Amino acid sequence: MVFPMSKVRKAVIPAAGLGTRFLPATKTVPKEMLPIIDRPILMYIVEEAVRAGIEDIVLVAGRGKHAIEDFFDVSYELEDKLARDGKDAWLESLRKIRDAANIISIRQMRPLGLGHAIGCAKPIIGSEPFAVLLGDEIMIADKDKPTVTGQLARSFEQSGMSTVAVMEVPASETHKYGIVEGETTAMPDGGTRIRVGNVIEKPTAGQSSSRWALPGRYVFDASIFGHIASTKPGKNGEIQLTDAMVAVAKEKGLLAQTFTSRRFDAGDKLGYLQANIELALEHPELGTALRQYLQTLGKTL
Ligand code: UTP
Numbered sequence: 001m002v003f004p005m006s007k008v009r010k011a012v013i014p015a016a017g018l019g020t021r022f023l024p025a026t027k028t029v030p031k032e033m034l035p036i037i038d039r040p041i042l043m044y045i046v047e048e049a050v051r052a053g054i055e056d057i058v059l060v061a062g063r064g065k066h067a068i069e070d071f072f073d074v075s076y077e078l079e080d081k082l083a084r085d086g087k088d089a090w091l092e093s094l095r096k097i098r099d100a101a102n103i104i105s106i107r108q109m110r111p112l113g114l115g116h117a118i119g120c121a122k123p124i125i126g127s128e129p130f131a132v133l134l135g136d137e138i139m140i141a142d143k144d145k146p147t148v149t150g151q152l153a154r155s156f157e158q159s160g161m162s163t164v165a166v167m168e169v170p171a172s173e174t175h176k177y178g179i180v181e182g183e184t185t186a187m188p189d190g191g192t193r194i195r196v197g198n199v200i201e202k203p204t205a206g207q208s209s210s211r212w213a214l215p216g217r218y219v220f221d222a223s224i225f226g227h228i229a230s231t232k233p234g235k236n237g238e239i240q241l242t243d244a245m246v247a248v249a250k251e252k253g254l255l256a257q258t259f260t261s262r263r264f265d266a267g268d269k270l271g272y273l274q275a276n277i278e279l280a281l282e283h284p285e286l287g288t289a290l291r292q293y294l295q296t297l298g299k300t301l
Contacts (some may be wrong), residue, residue, distance in 0.1 A: 006160065008129050008153040008219055011054040013045055014117035015135030016062030016108035021268060030064035031267055032135040033071065036275050037283060040071065041266045044138045046100055051141070052149035054131060056102045058121040065107055072103040113238025119228040127222045129156055134216030136267030138275055141260065148259040152219040155193075155255060162224065162248055163255040165217035166194065167263065171205040177213035178242040179203055180256045182249075191258040196249040199242040201235055212256060214242075215263055224248055 019026035025034065032042040042059075049057055061068045075094065082091045104124055108117045118132060131149045141147045146154070148165050155163035166180050182197040200208045218241075227244035234240045248254045264278070265271035277294075280286045 006129065006157045008052075008131055008156055009054060010056045010058065010125055010128055011049045011052075011131040011133055011149070012058045012060060012118055012121040012125065013042070013049070013133050013135050014060045014108075014114055015042065015068060016060050016111055016117050017114075017136075017267075018062075018111050019136075019267065022272075028064065030061065030067060033064065033067050034266070034272065036138065036266065036272075037280050037286070041138060042068065042071070042135060043097065044140075045133050045135060046097075046103075048139055048141070048147045048149055049131065049133055050100045052131065052147045052153055054101060054149065056104060056124075058124050059103060059105045059135075060108050060117045060120050061105055062108050062111055065105065069105045072098060072105075074098065111238075112233070113236075113240055115228045115231055115239035115241040115244050118241060119225060119239070122222075122225045125222060125225075129162075129219060129221045132216075132218040132220065134267075136265070137216035138264040138266050139215075139217065139259070139261040140264075140279070145260050148217045148261050149219070151257070151259050152217060155257060156219045156221075159255060161253050161255050162218070162220045163257060164196075164214060164219070164245070165259050166192075166212040166256040167215055167258060168211050169213040171211060174208055174211055174213065175202050175204050177202065177215070178240075178245075179208040179210060180212040180214060181208060181210045182256065187257065189260075191260070193258075194256040196245070196254040196256050199245045199249070201240050201242045214256075215265075217259070220248070221252070223252060227251075 015030060015032040019031035022031045033040045059068055106120055108120045139148045152163045152165060179200045180194055180196050182194040184192050184194050187193050224244055227247035231239050231243045234243055264275035266275050280290050
């Protein structure tokens with residue numbers, strides 16, 4: 001089957017970081033497998049990719065690879081028991097996970113940084129454009145709105161240019177993110193688009209001329225692999241994705257744009273708790289009881 005090269009069909013989910021902010025839990029469980037209510041963080045990310053039309057997902061795993069692989073594998077004993085007990089809804093939910101997309105798991109031997117993790121996916125991505133969804137960032141789109149990955153894919157398909165998601169953060173938070181600088185224009189939907197001139201890795205307040213932060217959603221054409229390969233280790237000895245993005249911006253041009261989803265930094269303890277609370281409040285079985293509990297708790301705070 002021949003696909004038009006501009007269609008974004010593949011995605012990479014890097015999930016091989018050490019997750020030090022979640023130690024000791026992440027000594028044995030990859031942070032991407034920590035649950036938000038009853039589903040691992042990774043499941044929310046795979047669902048976003050699938051909703052955006054992604055067909056092949058490359059999971060870049062490190063330690064704890066088996067927990068990630070097993071989650072997307074057939075669990076024969078469990079499924080057999082559920083079938084015998086007539087637990088069809090649970091059975092269906094397990095099957096849905098497995099059938100969501102083609103999941104290809106690869107290993108990053110050492111956590112040498114986000115750029116390096118993405119570079120590991122080159123043999124599978126080949127020359128196609130692809131999305132990147134960080135394995136610890138949850139983006140929840142309203143039912144009638146496109147996902148962040150969908151918005152970036154659309155931009156790529158229309159402009160032919162690699163496009164990354166950005167959000168404005170306070171100056172006191174720029175040190176937590178890659179920050180994009182460039183010329184801004186207003187988009188018809190009320191969002192902002194930036195023609196990227198520079199990307200700075202985790203600048204302190206005032207070290208960058210803007211506050212447009214990268215929360216971890218990207219669509220690149222395959223030329224990024226060449227730039228990753230020639231990127232020298234930067235901060236903390238890691239191969240930074242931001243350095244390769246600067247090279248893309250200079251060579252072919254790079255767009256950044258705002259998005260409409262709610263975002264939770266589930267790799268951070270507070271963000272993780274916020275995701276659990278907000279999504280549980282919307283949960284059909286838990287919402288009412290949790291709301292009542294929080295209201296009672298609120299009176300004592
Ligand atoms: P983070 O920097 O948030 O992940 O990377 P980390 O290093 O695991 O986190 P802390 O700071 O130690 O708690 C963002 C995403 O990139 C992946 C991570 O798994 C995470 O999903 N990543 C990072 C890799 O796959 N490989 C790396 O070498 C680094």
